[in-house]
Amino acid sequence: MGTDRRFARTVDGRSWVGDDAGFVPLESAVPGVDDVTEVLSSRGDSLADVDVDSAPARRVPGESLTFGAPFDPGKLWGIGLNYADHAADLSEMRPNAPASFMKPRTALTAPGGPIRLPAWSDRVTAEAELGVVIGRACSDVGRDEFGDVVAGFVPVIDMTCEDVLEENPRFLTRAKSFDTAIVVGPWLSAPATLDRLADVTVRTVVEDEVVAENDLDGMLFPPDELVSFHSRVMTLEPGDLISTGTPGAGVIEHGDHVRAEVDGIGVLEADVVGPS
Template structure:
């Protein structure tokens, strides 16, 4: 089944486990990844076998974030009970939502650029599974959600914890620095991901697993999150909901951070 990606020079790609082709070589009407999202949501994407071009392996390509300019970026706090306990906070009874600007996004490999220490000296990184919206929608019932999801990404989300700890109303600022959201290298379509309850999310620093948990243990699972937020505002192609982390880790310069999501993929970034 296909996946979507984009090179650092802006070429949209269509791929599978054997490599990638230019998206337009499979369908000339698709000139960007965003163009392809509604087709991905409806299960009507072409495959690399439909392309006139030959596949190129991912290792031979320089890959950027798959969405050149994402839409609305939702994050979810404390969506795993174990993470709430780690932070000595009560588990919320409904999604603890916040938003991040598109300028916070960077592509695979990063780097994650820490702000000056006089602004923050305690940044944490969190592995998460992200949902990418493929079709405009609002007021969805949960059983309608599969028709609007284009696919899934692994992401690394950052927080300036010392800013947040000064006042919970500083959450937006603590989450919004440049490079504070690292997108994985490709978007996997829903038919390739399989059962979400079988997925495990891991936060890894310098090859050490510091937190992991299963999507089945989320307070609000991904499909419910899409339904819930569609009742807050209209969702559009390219909007992203990052579904929460099993746990965060303090990062410093020269660290390497990885987010792993079984069945979806991984993304790694250096910290500078």
């Protein structure tokens, strides 16, 4: 899959860059740049060229850092029913175009959570997804321009109040938008090349049980098509996130621990707490 560069923020707001061997402060590897959001506009393959080994700073193991959201998000797009198997499980018709929706920035929470279940829903599900992060303002882009406009990839845990959605499909925004209804992190992974996504499996894990998994080739609309499609709907900007859909969801309850596993990209985890 090539070199993996991971761009992250810790909960104290400090930005880091690293790989499997650990992280160094971002500014030590990219002089004059001290925030991940500033590097999003670099092409994904350029981000992968950041030299961590030559940085004049000691590496810090990733497990010793407490990560926050890795960048300042803009628009948060979600894609429903994007895996053929998931649509069949829900007895839903396969859409002939991406079934997209948007979530507010107030729905975002950091790696580790907690995901706070809303008091007005009796059944909330968690869904692991691959997120695609836009790095350059763009519109009307072709699928072959994917690597020119995407900064990198990120694991996502998306939540749905299924009882609300089942009551009426027009309640989708309410069902998807409560505070802490999306977890993003722990890092942005570059480069953003489609070959990195070959043979990638996405897994939804609740309480150490894999409740759903599928390869990205099970998608109805692959990431490059999703970026091209949505760039024709509106201008995409650095920090916009397209969460590409889930292979399946698991019901979550107070005390649960949830993971999104995206092979070659990262593992994202969060705790669940009940309504306050």
